[in-house]
Amino acid sequence: MTSISNLSWVPPANNVSSLQFDNCDIPSEWLSNYFRARHEWPMNATKNMLLAGYHQYWMDSKITPPTPGEVMNWFFNTTLTNDDDSVVKALTKYTNTQCLDKFCSLLPWQGNADFAGRGMLATYATEAVFVTFYVVVLLTAKAHRSKTTGKAGFGRIHEATRESLRAFLDAALLFAIAMLVAAVYNFGITLYDSDKAVTFISSIMSAFVSLFSILPAIALHSSASSNLRRSKTRIWIWLLIGSLTIAMMGLGLFTYGSIRSRYKKVVQLDSSGQLLFEETCLDVDALGMFTGLLVCLFVILAAFVLIYVIFVCVWTQQSKKTGCFAKFRTVWTAFAAFGSMVLMWVAFGVFCYYRSHMDSRAGDSNQDHEWSFGQILALFTFVPVVIEWVTIWWEGAEDGLNGLMSDQYKVYRNDAVSQVEVEEVHEFKA
Template structure:
């Protein structure tokens, strides 16, 4: 350990005070601030981020521990005391201070009594790509839109609503805007979830290779937690829409996107578990991040809030995937046995209740994850220093917020012009959208009843 100083002089008029007379009061704010800055600088030095520690950190810390009733020495005398005497108590083999030495006390005091000041001096930059202010707004907009669509479609599908309000009523007209624009919204949430999961997969792979020693970097713990948590949250958005919008036509592209989402969720969980398994067994290779995880990160919230809700969301996704595959396999099965017919009749009666329970759990879990992540982010921001970039806006965050603008435009168009003309504006004038009033056609036949060749609605008026 060395200093960027060209001259060190020893003043014979000043003698260091006794160990017991030094000031190590944990309630001294000036002392804690100086101790935290010195400790963070030492961590950076041992992490080989810098070639020397600037004298300012050492001088501030030493002056803070000196009793106020003694003669204050000049800077060069203090540096000579530190470089010529104090650090001599460092064990060259273990690179640890000797037990009971002043160097040991100087090293242990910041983490034992002033951990918050150490955290503020670690140059923690955050992760604006996942937990930036713009991304948080994006998550809330998405969750709010999905919840609004879910409630509107649930009301629209209820028999009580259909009995009380005719199709020509204003309430039915409003709900038709949700019904006819939900398909575009579902596609948008699927693409958003797939993008989030793909980005999280890259981030988690980077963390895994860093811990393996194949790459270098900092702050992968926080980035990994935020990436897997919010990418899993994004998977609940299309799941909730898919549950409430059960009349939306199946499309091969949606099935492909759902397959990609499930595979990426599995890959992310494997990478996340492998990364944290290495952390638990070998500890972090990054000393700076080891201190952050031990003293700055809200580990209690991670253990009792983040992890349980993450596991519940993953289980819900897997159960729905297994159920869908099983349901499709059983649906094509033919049989006229008495037991099979009873099972089909039972499922027809239980299906609405199972779907409602599934959607309710998904909605509650979605909002719980968003609230917990917001709280987790706030706790981290409270202990971070001036280098924190979690509240900064970036170019990508602006684009993320704009993701949901087409959904609002789609809803407004359908609401203003009506389902037929509103949806007709999305296709060329060669075709016209007509209302399908029958329910006796097969799904393949209904696909062609929806669109007819001919003049547009506006041209016929």
């Protein structure tokens, strides 16, 4: 009896050049089905793959093509009986080298909508635009104080910006805390249950956007923090943000090895397609660079905090002195606000670039381009800030701020309060 491997139509299975396809539909469908089925052979896709891939080889060699049954008999005899994976390697190599884009689009990769969804991207952009507006107005007012006291034009814009800063800063701080808590959860779940561990790019992206969310708060705080009250409360909030940041980076470093080792163990058995997409379809060098930029962003934030702590300690000791030190304080806060704003836009650009890179090979299952209920809620985080700014700009600071309190209290300007006190003293003497 003639051995199946000795049949004249049997192609050199380990030679990828023997495979030829008119398009990438068949090989991509075969390999995606193969991984989705946890390495169980998709019968129909395998048959179509072999008949289509080696058809040109049989024609060029003037060999009568075998029947589908003969092809399947040869394939399973070679693969299962003889434990020869050369055919599978040839088919896989061809798909990965010639049809990678099509293959990746068929994997059910869902993306990272919680951090990179369209709604979240709009939220980041909205916050960045608002922060830029606030910082530019407040720093311009500091540089030209004599020109910002009017009730019209820029003076009115500055007044609305200054008096609505508290609400914006509180919203930015709350948003940063929420992003940090989500990132800590992403890393922490890996320690709790490795089977529920998030993918590598999801963990890196969550860490990056959580650090990014701190920059707007720093820019706002530095631009006019000296004009705000409740400073002690904000100190505790910043301590909470610092603690969450340290916890997130610590968990990230601790779980990095665990996530990578999990890749090696289960990536080939991942029927969901999440790990396989990241391992096969994403540029390893690009992911490494993204990780490096994450570390750089953390180092910059840590350096900023260290300088700020040193500055506060020195300022506490020199609080009764003026002159050069007071001038340095003004320059430092302006530099911190402007530098944080620039770094915020750089980080946002980096995030958009890598988000676009990850989506370039994704298919219809990618949820990054969809809106979710949570994303819409996140976008509306800063709507009250806009309402307050418009109200103060339209009605003026006193009337606008009066609307924030009950009718039991009333807001006066400091100079107006002083005038009222003087009049009361004169009336008392009279």
